[in-house]
Amino acid sequence: MTGMTGAAEAVVVALAANGNATAFDELVRRKQSSVRTLLRSLCWDAGTAEDLAQQVFVEVWKSLGRLDAIGAFNGWLRRIAVNVWLQHARKKDTSLRRLTDSLEVNPVELVEHPSHGRDIDLTKALELLPGPVRLCIVLAYQEDMSHGDIATTTGIPLGTVKSHISRGSTRLRQLLSDYGTST
Amino acid sequence: MNSNDDIARRFAELERLPVSEAFAAGVRHALVREQARARVATLAGAAIVVLMVALAVILVPFGSLYPIRLAQAFLGSFTGFAACLGCAIALTAWFRVAAD
Numbered sequence A: 001m002t003g004m005t006g007a008a009e010a011v012v013v014a015l016a017a018n019g020n021a022t023a024f025d026e027l028v029r030r031k032q033s034s035v036r037t038l039l040r041s042l043c044w045d046a047g048t049a050e051d052l053a054q055q056v057f058v059e060v061w062k063s064l065g066r067l068d069a070i071g072a073f074n075g076w077l078r079r080i081a082v083n084v085w086l087q088h089a090r091k092k093d094t095s096l097r098r099l100t101d102s103l104e105v106n107p108v109e110l111v112e113h114p115s116h117g118r119d120i121d122l123t124k125a126l127e128l129l130p131g132p133v134r135l136c137i138v139l140a141y142q143e144d145m146s147h148g149d150i151a152t153t154t155g156i157p158l159g160t161v162k163s164h165i166s167r168g169s170t171r172l173r174q175l176l177s178d179y180g181t182s183t
Numbered sequence B: 001m002n003s004n005d006d007i008a009r010r011f012a013e014l015e016r017l018p019v020s021e022a023f024a025a026g027v028r029h030a031l032v033r034e035q036a037r038a039r040v041a042t043l044a045g046a047a048i049v050v051l052m053v054a055l056a057v058i059l060v061p062f063g064s065l066y067p068i069r070l071a072q073a074f075l076g077s078f079t080g081f082a083a084c085l086g087c088a089i090a091l092t093a094w095f096r097v098a099a100d
Helices: A009-017 A021-042 A046-066 A070-092 A107-111 A122-127 A131-142 A147-154 A158-182 B004-013 B021-058 B066-076 B078-099
Strands: none
Touching: A009 A021, A009 A046, A009 A070, A021 A046, A021 A070, A021 A131, A021 B021, A046 A070, A046 B021, A070 A131, A070 A147, A122 A131, A122 A158, A122 B004, A131 A147, A131 A158, A131 B004, A147 A158, A158 B004, B021 B066, B021 B078, B066 B078
């Protein structure tokens, strides 16, 4: 608990931007749940997601002073989270290196996977999607972002975002259908 | 249920992770580490510049030896000094990136 528990978000952000450590602690307390949940959906393992979430807040601390509009903090925070994940994923996943080149994901990658079936849940199903597709799906459904916002945040062209969401949704429905009927 | 609504429902049912004090403590620890890294990188850059100047001063008594004269001439010239300074700045930047 800090002395800022009841303070308005704009005040907390403004104080943290001026280097107030107590305000930044409060910001971490308020925002950690959404950042950790987002990264947990994007990452394959919980440990990596927690490490990346910490990295997000370190980046926030380093660049908060340059945030122009306090009101835009949540979108800015989400963009940092996505960028931190993209940087991490590009080192691991070759399909994400293509993301900035605006290349489409090969449809073959979306078609076959041996582990789909009755026991699959949303988290497992997401793991089976290629990185760029998973990113677009999570931002669209979990974060309720519009296609345009996803394109702006990730740097993926709008047409590719729509294609990823369309194909990813089809694949998710396919993966979840058996599980859905068994529950 | 085979529609986008079904996917949206499943996402809505995903539980948000609870607030964790351990995570907050981890962030504080990471910030302290980050600030220490930045200080080390800056000090390393400064140390390189100081070392460079000290080297030039130390070499003065040995100025009669040809390789030393050459080094003094290099460090004494504007181009040589600028090159060394450039290297020091590049090394500092590299230290910072490597520290991240």
